[in-house]
Amino acid sequence: MSRLREAGKLPGRVVTWLGERFELEDSVMAVLRHPVPRELERPVGWWYVLGSATLAVFIAQVVTGVGLAMTYVPAPNSAYDSLQFISHGASLGAVVRGMHYFGAGAMVILVLAHMTQVYLFGAFKFPREANWLTGSLLLLATLAIIGEWLTRLIVAGNNVGGATLTRFYATHVFLIPAAIFGLIGMHLYLVVKRGISEPPVAGLPVDPPSYRARYAEMLRRGIPFWPDSAWRDAVAAAAVVAAVVLLAAILGAPDLNKPADPTNVVADPRPDWYFLGYFAILALIPPATEAVVIVGLPLFAFTFLFLVPLLWPDGERHWSRRPAAIAAVALPFIAYAALTVAGIESPWVPKLEGGTLPGSVTQGLTEPARRGSDLFVSKACVACHAIEGAGGRRGPDLSHVGSRLNRDQLTARIATGGGGMPAFAGSLTPNELDDLVTFLTTRR
Amino acid sequence: MNEISRRRFLSRITLALTAFIGGIVGLPILGYLLAPLFSAPTDELVPVGAITDFPVGETKLVSVRDPSPLAWAGQTADTALWVRRREQSGPQMFQVFNVNCTHLGCPVNWQAGAKLFLCPCHGGVFYSDGTVAGGPPPRPLFEREWEVSGDRLLVRQQPLPTVKQG
Numbered sequence: 051m052s053r054l055r056e057a058g059k060l061p062g063r064v065v066t067w068l069g070e071r072f073e074l075e076d077s078v079m080a081v082l083r084h085p086v087p088r089e090l091e092r093p094v095g096w097w098y099v100l101g102s103a104t105l106a107v108f109i110a111q112v113v114t115g116v117g118l119a120m121t122y123v124p125a126p127n128s129a130y131d132s133l134q135f136i137s138h139g140a141s142l143g144a145v146v147r148g149m150h151y152f153g154a155g156a157m158v159i160l161v162l163a164h165m166t167q168v169y170l171f172g173a174f175k176f177p178r179e180a181n182w183l184t185g186s187l188l189l190l191a192t193l194a195i196i197g198e199w200l201t202r203l204i205v206a207g208n209n210v211g212g213a214t215l216t217r218f219y220a221t222h223v224f225l226i227p228a229a230i231f232g233l234i235g236m237h238l239y240l241v242v243k244r245g246i247s248e249p250p251v252a253g254l255p256v257d258p259p260s261y262r263a264r265y266a267e268m269l270r271r272g273i274p275f276w277p278d279s280a281w282r283d284a285v286a287a288a289a290v291v292a293a294v295v296l297l298a299a300i301l302g303a304p305d306l307n308k309p310a311d312p313t314n315v316v317a318d319p320r321p322d323w324y325f326l327g328y329f330a331i332l333a334l335i336p337p338a339t340e341a342v343v344i345v346g347l348p349l350f351a352f353t354f355l356f357l358v359p360l361l362w363p364d365g366e367r368h369w370s371r372r373p374a375a376i377a378a379v380a381l382p383f384i385a386y387a388a389l390t391v392a393g394i395e396s397p398w399v400p401k402l403e404g405g406t407l408p409g410s411v412t413q414g415l416t417e418p419a420r421r422g423s424d425l426f427v428s429k430a431c432v433a434c435h436a437i438e439g440a441g442g443r444r445g446p447d448l449s450h451v452g453s454r455l456n457r458d459q460l461t462a463r464i465a466t467g468g469g470g471m472p473a474f475a476g477s478l479t480p481n482e483l484d485d486l487v488t489f490l491t492t493r494r
Numbered sequence: 495m496n497e498i499s500r501r502r503f504l505s506r507i508t509l510a511l512t513a514f515i516g517g518i519v520g521l522p523i524l525g526y527l528l529a530p531l532f533s534a535p536t537d538e539l540v541p542v543g544a545i546t547d548f549p550v551g552e553t554k555l556v557s558v559r560d561p562s563p564l565a566w567a568g569q570t571a572d573t574a575l576w577v578r579r580r581e582q583s584g585p586q587m588f589q590v591f592n593v594n595c596t597h598l599g600c601p602v603n604w605q606a607g608a609k610l611f612l613c614p615c616h617g618g619v620f621y622s623d624g625t626v627a628g629g630p631p632p633r634p635l636f637e638r639e640w641e642v643s644g645d646r647l648l649v650r651q652q653p654l655p656t657v658k659q660g
Binding site: 125126127128129213214215314329332333337340398399400402428429430431433444467470471472473474476477 | 530564566567569570574597598601603605608610612614615616617619621622627628629630631632
């Protein structure tokens with residue numbers, strides 16, 4: 051009986067021995083127990099979990115990424131087969147690939163949420179400017195910046211070829227993660243060294259000369275981060291990681307399309323959802339402004355991010371006293387959401403295949419009008435123009451065009467184009483043009 | 495010999511050696527990574543088919559293979575091109591287009607009925623001669639140099655086109 055009791059105490063004694071011999075009390079535990087403002091005990095503490103949730107997902111990305119790298123072959127003649135094997139052959143391969151996929155989406159959401167919270171809480175102000183700067187670099191490090199002058203360097207030759215994939219792969223698995231590791235180290239060092247910002251109070255602005263003393267006083271009445279505050283981080287991190295794993299387990303990895311093939315021209319390239327808004331911008335802006343927007347918009351956004359703590363290091367922290375800050379958050383998010391919806395719908399894309407007119411349109415037409423309706427499909431008018439709901443949305447809906455335009459106007463518009471429409475004089479004979487116009491005049 | 499100058503001497507030696515280590519490790523790896531910048535551009539002529547493969551007035555998709563690909567290049571050594579056989583002969587006989595839209599590089603699709611190239615990404619449209627018919631593309635489709643040798647059509651392999659070639 052007493053021997054059993056002795057054995058029961060063994061794990062505790064092992065932990066004590068390890069803690070003492072490795073000096074964990076002075077290093078790890080001292081950092082974990084660093085004081086944080088007492089206000090974090092209250093529900094407002096839940097706003098402080100976004101950073102550690104991001105970190106948890108990043109660690110999960112590293113783990114699943116290493117797992118995938120054990121099987122993925124970054125050579126063009128084998129990459130697709132190895133992906134097929136991961137997704138359909140390897141046990142749990144689809145789940146691991148799914149975790150990496152949904153984890154990437156979760157990273158984007160969490161990083162933006164974390165940044166928005168820090169911005170609205172005014173936590174970037176004195177003396178935590180460098181926390182914000184390293185955080186901005188972390189955001190930047192997750193995006194690949196490929197300038198025009200880099201094209202030759204990145205594709206490792208004059209054309210895309212065997213060396214391209216390995217370069218992207220090495221950048222993805224070594225360079226960018228190494229940069230992220232380094233930046234996370236700096237970011238966390240500053241979080242602990244400066245101390246977490248206290249929840250903002252309206253009417254209590256940051257005054258740099260007196261802030262440090264006031265904050266030190268706050269910490270004297272503070273609580274230890276571990277475990278009084280850390281438990282919330284653990285709850286949030288567990289929830290987020292569980293969500294990623296659940297999505298991966300239920301939905302699995304995204305379907306593999308056909309293998310990448312430069313000679314396949316019926317591709318329908320779409321970026322992942324978080325870039326759909328940018329994809330939409332590039333379709334919707336006037337072509338003349340394109341160079342400015344492609345280069346200028348990201349440049350402006352990141353310059354603004356870096357300038358935020360330098361331009362507004364003091365003053366009110368609470369969002370209710372910073373209406374411009376609320377606008378600076380709301381406007382980009384509304385624009386981003388609207389552009390993402392536009393990107394999903396992509397009305398500017400011609401419908402390349404399977405365009406036909408419904409029977410209700412083609413029934414009871416005169417012979418010339420029937421020939422015109424055939425031409426409407428065979429000459430790909432239907433790719434951009436809809437009639438009674440069938441066809442593309444690139445150009446105007448032509449269901450009632452006959453009541454808007456007369457014969458001469460229709461003929462002129464089709465022959466010479468204009469307003470974004472190609473001229474069809476070269477691809478229609480005069481008789482065909484006549485039949486097509488006859489068909490369109492029946493649309494009233 | 496006072497203590498300060500000795501310390502200064504040692505710190506300079508240490509910094510110099512650190513820079514030396516960085517240099518002898520960094521220079522080879524830098525040269526290795528930047529090598530593609532100094533390689534000669536490819537400009538070989540590669541055959542794409544017999545002239546009779548291309549009926550007059552039609553536009554056909556062909557694929558050409560990089561003449562000296564890396565062993566593991568797989569399908570990335572293939573490039574697709576649109577070849578247009580015109581009514582004329584001589585230097586006007588063909589037009590050979592890169593398939594990439596001049597907007598952001600998605601592959602354009604030839605619609606034989608409408609005689610248009612349509613882009614699936616942002617809705618760029620080009621006429622059969624490669625000029626812009628509508629949408630965001632800033633310039634005509636990029637063309638490749640070609641030659642007729644006997645009854646074969648040869649196309650020159652070229653670097654990725656950039657805006658500067660406009």
